[in-house]
Amino acid sequence: MSSPERLQDLLDAVAEGDRDALHRLYVLSAPRLYGVTLRILREPGLAQDALARAYARIWQAAGSFDPRIAELERWMVAIARQAALQVARGRSELTFDQTASERDEAAEPAAPGTISAELRTLLNCLAELSGDLRRMILLAYYDGWSREALAVEFDAPAATIRTWLLRSLEQLRQCTPR
Amino acid sequence: MKIADDPDLIAGEYVLGTLEAGERTAAEEFAGKEPGFAAAVIAWEHRFAPLNDLIVAVEPPIDVWPKIAEALDHTVQPERARQAAFMTRVAEISRFYGANLADVLVQSRRRWRAAAMVGFAVAIALAAVLINQGMRPSPAKAPPSAARPSAERLAGVLRYPSAAPAFLLAFDPGERTLQVRPLNASPPAGSRHELWLIPAEGDPVSLGAVAGPMVVRSEALGRLSRDALKRAVFAISIEAADATVSRPTAIAFSGKLEID
Numbered sequence: 001m002s003s004p005e006r007l008q009d010l011l012d013a014v015a016e017g018d019r020d021a022l023h024r025l026y027v028l029s030a031p032r033l034y035g036v037t038l039r040i041l042r043e044p045g046l047a048q049d050a051l052a053r054a055y056a057r058i059w060q061a062a063g064s065f066d067p068r069i070a071e072l073e074r075w076m077v078a079i080a081r082q083a084a085l086q087v088a089r090g091r092s093e094l095t096f097d098q099t100a101s102e103r104d105e106a107a108e109p110a111a112p113g114t115i116s117a118e119l120r121t122l123l124n125c126l127a128e129l130s131g132d133l134r135r136m137i138l139l140a141y142y143d144g145w146s147r148e149a150l151a152v153e154f155d156a157p158a159a160t161i162r163t164w165l166l167r168s169l170e171q172l173r174q175c176t177p178r
Numbered sequence: 179m180k181i182a183d184d185p186d187l188i189a190g191e192y193v194l195g196t197l198e199a200g201e202r203t204a205a206e207e208f209a210g211k212e213p214g215f216a217a218a219v220i221a222w223e224h225r226f227a228p229l230n231d232l233i234v235a236v237e238p239p240i241d242v243w244p245k246i247a248e249a250l251d252h253t254v255q256p257e258r259a260r261q262a263a264f265m266t267r268v269a270e271i272s273r274f275y276g277a278n279l280a281d282v283l284v285q286s287r288r289r290w291r292a293a294a295m296v297g298f299a300v301a302i303a304l305a306a307v308l309i310n311q312g313m314r315p316s317p318a319k320a321p322p323s324a325a326r327p328s329a330e331r332l333a334g335v336l337r338y339p340s341a342a343p344a345f346l347l348a349f350d351p352g353e354r355t356l357q358v359r360p361l362n363a364s365p366p367a368g369s370r371h372e373l374w375l376i377p378a379e380g381d382p383v384s385l386g387a388v389a390g391p392m393v394v395r396s397e398a399l400g401r402l403s404r405d406a407l408k409r410a411v412f413a414i415s416i417e418a419a420d421a422t423v424s425r426p427t428a429i430a431f432s433g434k435l436e437i438d
Contacts, residue, residue, distance in 0.1 A: 017255055019247065026243060031235035038236050045366045051238060052246045056253045064261035069269045070220055074227040078193070085195045089202065090364035119228035140194045141229055147196050148361050152346065162196070166182060169190040176225045 007072050015062035022059055029073070030055075033080035040084040040144035053083040081144075088144050125175035133168045136161070189218035193226060213267040220268065344431045345373075345388070345414055349399075349407065356385065356394040365416055372417045374426050377402060378409040382425055388414065408435055 007028065013021030030051065037050040057079050065075055115123075126134050132154060139145040139153070147165070151158040191197050192205040209216040348357040358373060365371045373385040375398055383398040402410065411434055415426035 015255075019250060022250070023243065023247070026246070030242075031237045032230075032233070034238040035233045035235045036230075039233060043366065044239075046364075048238060048242050048245075049367075051242060052249055055246045056249055059250055059253055060255055061261070063255065064265045066265045066269055069217070069265075070224070071227070074223060074230065077227070077230045077233075078223040081195065085202070087364070089199045116228060116231060119231050122225070122228045137194065138229075140196050141226055142233070144195050146361060147198065150196070152361075162182070162191075165191060165194065165196055166184075166187050169187050169194070170184075172225065173186070173190070 008067060011058075011062050011065060011072060014059060015065075022055065025058070026055060029076055032073075033076060036077055036080045037084040037087075039142060040081070041088060046087055047084070050084040050087045051080065053086065054080040057083060085144050089146070122176060125172055128175060129168050129171060133164055136165060137168055137172075140165070185215055186218045189215060190222045193219060193222035213264060213270075216264075216268045345433075347412055347433070347435060349435055351404070354395070354400045356396075356399055357391075358388055358394060359391045360388060368419050369416050370419050371430070372415045372423070372426065374413045374415060374429075375399065375402075376411040376413055376426075377406060382413075384423070387417075410434070 007025065010021045010025040010028075014025060033054055034047060034051050037054070038044065038047040041047045041050060054076070058076060061079070065072065126137065129137065136145075136150055136154065139150065145153070147158045147161050150161045150165075154161065156164075188197075188201075188205060189209075192202065192209075197205055205215075205219075209219050344361055346357075346359045346361060349355075350357065360371070371388045373388050373394070374382045375385055375396070376382045383396070385394045385396050385398070386392075399407070411432055413426060413429045413432040415423075416428045416430050417423050417426075421427075
């Protein structure tokens with residue numbers, strides 16, 4: 001996804017109901033979004049279901065995307081994350097057939113060759129949190145861990161986990177520039 | 179304002195993904211009505227977005243796109259003008275208030291009431307969590323029970339290797355029942371989750387399908403000694419919804435019981 005102008009053109013066409021444009025947008029962006037949903041759901045069938053929900057949402061919301069307030073790629077990744085979380089929390093019916101046999105372990109996030117200045121800033125902010133709090137935030141963001149899952153892992157009541165998460169968010173809010 | 183009632187932090191929790199299902203729905207509805215909250219969500223997405231650089235891209239199988247295209251037949255694109263007006267308001271709020279979105283959210287009475295409603299929804303969901311805590315292996319350790327060592331509760335967590343806990347188990351030695359609670363797991367469409375007791379010696383025994391929190395009473399559980407229970411593996415397999423199976427087909431999650 002390295003040509004933002006072209007992605008924006010495609011999204012504009014999608015907003016007008018152009019399905020071919022959505023397909024071209026899919027070809028360019030799906031590996032990234034699938035990486036997100038597979039990492040959270042770890043089950044290819046479920047991850048593909050979340051991916052389908054994400055593109056249905058992109059199709060629906062294309063007209064409301066506003067490049068003044070968000071970046072297109074981030075917007076699409078955010079949609080994919082929320083679609084995966086929705087599937088993970090088992091909120092609604094699943095639609096696709098899946099086979100449980102093809103189970104690929106989602107890869108750990110790998111350090112890229114170069115780290116952007118923005119990422120460096122955020123990592124510095126995360127580094128100011130204590131080890132457990134930082135791990136909690138990363139497990140939630142990358143792996144979609146629920147409060148309850150974190151409660152088990154960190155051996156604390158879910159309400160306590162929530163308080164820790166809120167404090168971490170408060171600290172990150174002060175640390176990160178908007 | 180307590181941090182648990184700060185709508186901007188609730189927007190952060192929404193983006194992070196740690197709201198419960200009911201709270202998520204409430205937050206999404208609120209974001210659809212309240213441009214200030216929608217702007218707060220976008221601000222949090224923006225804050226966390228650099229982490230996306232570290233996500234490894236994975237090519238989806240080729241048969242995924244045709245299914246997506248087919249689903250579009252049933253997906254209506256809403257009217258653009260209405261959406262655009264809302265997003266313009268979001269953009270204005272984002273630009274004007276910058277980092278002080280929490281203030282925007284609590285400034286007007288109307289907004290404050292709406293924000294309080296999210297707090298209310300969160301409170302309701304939290305109450306549900308607290309009620310369910312009864313099911314959870316208690317993090318506060320039970321008082322020493324030297325007098326009755328055999329009555330110690332056993333608890334366990336079933337998970338996919340290196341993944342989040344998926345099911346919680348708690349064995350009640352008095353009742354000889356096993357409480358089962360799914361956390362974050364739903365079976366693929368057309369299939370079910372089946373719970374298995376796999377003793378150290380002997381064949382796997384099905385303890386039934388798990389569709390939600392449940393209490394299992396089984397002869398197989400009653401027969402095993404405490405030590406045998408601790409050596410046994412508990413597993414969740416994925417089975418076709420209508421299949422009758424005598425052995426687990428594909429084990430998705432597994433774990434053992436330990437002293438709680």
